[in-house]
Amino acid sequence: xxxxxxxSFEPSQVYSVRKWHVLTxxxxxxxxLVVCECLNRHFILTRSSNVLTFNAxxxxxxxxxxxxxxxxxFLDGIDPHIFPRKTFNxxxxxxxxxxxxxxxxxxxxxxxxxxxxxxxMNLHSFSSFRSDKVYAPVFWNRFLDxxxxxxxxxxxxxxxxxxxxxxTDSSGRKSFLINLxxxxxxKNVQEQQKDVREKVYLVSADPVLAERRVYFHLKGYKxxxxxxxxxxxxxxxxxxxxxxRVFTVQTPLSQYYLKAAQNYVTFRDLEEKVLLNxxxxxxxxxNFNYLELFPxxxxxxxxxxxxxxxxxxxKFSKILAKALDDLTKPSS
Amino acid sequence: MLFNTFTFAVFFVIVYTLYLVLxxxxxxxxxxxxxxxxYGAWDWRFLCLMFVSITTDYFCGMMIYDSNDEKKRKxxxxxxxxVNLFILGFFKYFNFFVTSFQDLLKVFGFKIHIxxxxxxxxxxxxxxxxxAMSYAIDIYRRRIKPTRNYLDYALFVTYFPQLVAGPIMRAxxxxxxxxxxxxxxxxxxxxxxxxxxxxxYQKMFxxxxxxxxxxxxxxxxxxxxxxxxxxxxxxxxxxIYCDFAGYSNIARGLGKCMGFDVMINFHLxxxxxxxxxxxxxxxxxxxxxxxxxxxxxxxxxxxxxxATYRNxxxxxLLGGLWHGxxxxxxxxxxxxxxxxxVHRLLEPVLKKxxxxxxxxxxxxxxxxxxxxxxxxxxxxxxxxxSRSFGQLLAMFQSLIFNFRISNPFxxxxxxxxxxxxxxxxxxxxxxxxxxxxxxxxxKAKWSVQMVFYFVLLYSLLLFGVxxxxxxxxxxx
Numbered sequence: 001x002x003x004x005x006x007x008s009f010e011p012s013q014v015y016s017v018r019k020w021h022v023l024t025x026x027x028x029x030x031x032x033l034v035v036c037e038c039l040n041r042h043f044i045l046t047r048s049s050n051v052l053t054f055n056a057x058x059x060x061x062x063x064x065x066x067x068x069x070x071x072x073x074f075l076d077g078i079d080p081h082i083f084p085r086k087t088f089n090x091x092x093x094x095x096x097x098x099x100x101x102x103x104x105x106x107x108x109x110x111x112x113x114x115x116x117x118x119x120x121m122n123l124h125s126f127s128s129f130r131s132d133k134v135y136a137p138v139f140w141n142r143f144l145d146x147x148x149x150x151x152x153x154x155x156x157x158x159x160x161x162x163x164x165x166x167x168t169d170s171s172g173r174k175s176f177l178i179n180l181x182x183x184x185x186x187k188n189v190q191e192q193q194k195d196v197r198e199k200v201y202l203v204s205a206d207p208v209l210a211e212r213r214v215y216f217h218l219k220g221y222k223x224x225x226x227x228x229x230x231x232x233x234x235x236x237x238x239x240x241x242x243x244x245r246v247f248t249v250q251t252p253l254s255q256y257y258l259k260a261a262q263n264y265v266t267f268r269d270l271e272e273k274v275l276l277n278x279x280x281x282x283x284x285x286x287n288f289n290y291l292e293l294f295p296x297x298x299x300x301x302x303x304x305x306x307x308x309x310x311x312x313x314x315k316f317s318k319i320l321a322k323a324l325d326d327l328t329k330p331s332s
Numbered sequence: 333m334l335f336n337t338f339t340f341a342v343f344f345v346i347v348y349t350l351y352l353v354l355x356x357x358x359x360x361x362x363x364x365x366x367x368x369x370x371y372g373a374w375d376w377r378f379l380c381l382m383f384v385s386i387t388t389d390y391f392c393g394m395m396i397y398d399s400n401d402e403k404k405r406k407x408x409x410x411x412x413x414x415v416n417l418f419i420l421g422f423f424k425y426f427n428f429f430v431t432s433f434q435d436l437l438k439v440f441g442f443k444i445h446i447x448x449x450x451x452x453x454x455x456x457x458x459x460x461x462x463x464a465m466s467y468a469i470d471i472y473r474r475r476i477k478p479t480r481n482y483l484d485y486a487l488f489v490t491y492f493p494q495l496v497a498g499p500i501m502r503a504x505x506x507x508x509x510x511x512x513x514x515x516x517x518x519x520x521x522x523x524x525x526x527x528x529x530x531x532x533y534q535k536m537f538x539x540x541x542x543x544x545x546x547x548x549x550x551x552x553x554x555x556x557x558x559x560x561x562x563x564x565x566x567x568x569x570x571x572i573y574c575d576f577a578g579y580s581n582i583a584r585g586l587g588k589c590m591g592f593d594v595m596i597n598f599h600l601x602x603x604x605x606x607x608x609x610x611x612x613x614x615x616x617x618x619x620x621x622x623x624x625x626x627x628x629x630x631x632x633x634x635x636x637x638x639a640t641y642r643n644x645x646x647x648x649l650l651g652g653l654w655h656g657x658x659x660x661x662x663x664x665x666x667x668x669x670x671x672x673x674v675h676r677l678l679e680p681v682l683k684k685x686x687x688x689x690x691x692x693x694x695x696x697x698x699x700x701x702x703x704x705x706x707x708x709x710x711x712x713x714x715x716x717x718s719r720s721f722g723q724l725l726a727m728f729q730s731l732i733f734n735f736r737i738s739n740p741f742x743x744x745x746x747x748x749x750x751x752x753x754x755x756x757x758x759x760x761x762x763x764x765x766x767x768x769x770x771x772x773x774x775k776a777k778w779s780v781q782m783v784f785y786f787v788l789l790y791s792l793l794l795f796g797v798x799x800x801x802x803x804x805x806x807x808x
Contacts, residue, residue: 003355012518015774167793208551
């Protein structure tokens with residue numbers, strides 16, 4: 001230790017940084033993190049779009065006949081009000097089949113009128129890109145069975161239970177910013193979508209953004225994760241046991257996204273691994289492939305590579321509503 | 333291993349803890365091992381390549397110094413330069429020269445096929461080969477003595493903070509620091525922590541967020557709108573600056589914490605009012621390397637006007653090529669050379685434009701020059717960032733002939749984002765420039781400092797890109 005680097009310590013001669021300044025700063029920073037966390041939990045999360053959507057669902061759930069489940073592509077892409085029968089879009093940002101399963105498991109028994117479940121199944125739906133992450137964990141804590149998840153995924157999941165601050169997690173930060181905007185704007189998702197509809201027409205689907213979305217969803221990940229396939233199957237079986245019909249849907253994607261995604265996964269892969277797989281036979285009533293619904297019209301209907309804009313949502317919702325109505329009319 | 337990752341944070345905490353308690357000799361050994369792990373984490377096979385260069389430099393350095401025969405000295409210098417340039421040329425430029433040669437022959441109607449190499453470019457190769465060459469040249473010029481300890485020399489080349497993206501340190505400044513005992517100076521430690529934090533802010537908050545704007549502008553298909561291209565260029569100008577300066581600042585900060593004085597590599601470059609000033613502020617370690625080992629040996633400005641211009645053009649062309657094996661870098665280098673030459677030609681005229689010092693007109697003229705020259709630099713970035721000559725031409729045309737807003741909503745959003753990401757950076761740099769003090773923040777009241785650090789930390793926490801985006805200069 002005599003000749004060590006630390007023993008050669010020379011006190012500061014240029015800067016007059018006092019110890020108590022440093023200590024105060026550190027303390028203030030830690031306190032600010034805790035304050036942020038409290039504000040987030042009590043003022044922001046309670047008014048977040050996830051919570052508002054779920055609260056609205058709680059009020060209406062006894063009458064819901066058709067339930068739409070998916071992630072942001074479904075949330076942005078389908079307007080449930082266009083559907084003829086009581087339909088609720090219970091999609092959340094960044095959701096996967098595992099989270100959806102836990103939520104449905106808790107909810108299905110409280111949905112006496114439910115006859116149809118429409119499940120999103122896009123090219124990225126079985127990708128492992130977010131399978132060890134929980135998007136907006138504080139919201140999902142009420143549904144998730146962490147014991148089961150930890151057995152499945154291990155430590156990456158366990159940390160969500162003991163998270164000190166949302167700032168330490170990238171998805172926590174992202175959902176905080178989204179929720180903060182919701183609170184500042186004082187609008188729920190549906191209202192914001194209406195707002196954006198006016199502006200979004202000016203934004204063209206961008207090949208770079210689309211490619212980045214493909215990388216985000218697919219590059220370097222397992223495109224058919226076994227756990228996601230397992231929980232997808234569990235959802236189907238939950239529904240079968242309750243005699244709920246299940247339809248799977250591929251929402252429209254931009255040509256740029258589809259082209260870039262070809263290197264990783266195609267609709268044929270989806271057919272081979274899921275739709276024609278004997279494991280899922282008899283569990284899915286019908287699949288609706290709308291991946292290329294708007295060929296060469298990305299600039300009109302897509303917000304970015306994989307999300308529809310207001311115009312796209314209206315058009316697609318009408319098409320899907322009609323197709324589903326034809327199949328699920330009481331006579332059929 | 334990237335500075336902006338959690339893995340590196342853990343790595344550095346372990347290295348620094350060991351560094352604090354070890355004595356000088358074992359510090360150097362430990363740093364060498366740590367540097368090899370740092371580099372090997374990317375691809376351990378290329379460690380061998382680096383050690384080929386290190387071994388050659390080490391032995392050639394001693395031979396050059398020990399010999400009194402000028403011919404032998406020259407021979408060993410040539411061997412050293414050949415090995416380093418061969419490594420660089422083979423891994424970095426082989427495919428470029430082959431395809432360019434094939435294209436040239438095609439113009440004359442000849443078709444030949446030379447197989448290309450399918451190898452990845454070793455990270456940091458341009459930096460460590462230049463550092464190694466300067467060592468041998470300085471020994472040849474009798475400016476420094478070679479080190480007799482192989483491990484110390486190996487540490488000089490591999491020292492992890494500056495290994496993969498510089499600054500390109502000279503042996504005369506870094507080697508003595510390696511060989512003598514370093515002291516834990518609290519002032520340096522403060523500066524080091526500040527530089528690391530500021531570097532991370534530049535990289536993760538400014539550069540990585542601006543990258544999204546620049547990528548969208550340069551990735552979109554034609555036709556281009558002039559305003560979108562200009563905003564994309566602004567974004568790229570600050571992206572590349574903050575990406576590279578951020579890396580250099582982190583490298584300096586890590587060095588300072590360990591008692592090393594790593595040279596400053598960027599000194600407020602966008603406050604330059606002329607191309608020569610820009611190159612005294614931008615990538616200082618490379619521009620001074622090119623000046624000392626290329627421009628001056630070519631004759632510098634000592635052999636008449638024409639020779640000066642020729643030397644400037646050669647230096648900048650090769651400087652452009654150093655950045656990458658592609659024609660857009662050559663064009664960028666040529667453009668920089670032209671700027672330097674034209675500025676030299678216009679210098680007598682520009683000197684005549686003057687107002688009384690510190691008068692309003694003098695200040696306005698000063699700001700006008702900064703803004704004008706910044707736009708000239710941005711034009712250079714257009715060549716640097718373009719993916720093809722066609723894109724360069726189309727974007728340039730849009731700036732001149734199609735300067736209109738194609739999408740007011742998106743343009744307003746982009747401007748908002750640019751301002752938000754640049755506000756703190758530009759604000760601080762104006763103060764740094766006005767007071768000519770890079771550590772001006774330490775002189776502020778402590779409450780101001782506290783707010784400043786809060787802003788940095790919360791910007792990083794809330795908006796920083798934490799996916800470990802690669803540094804642009806890694807590819808060079």
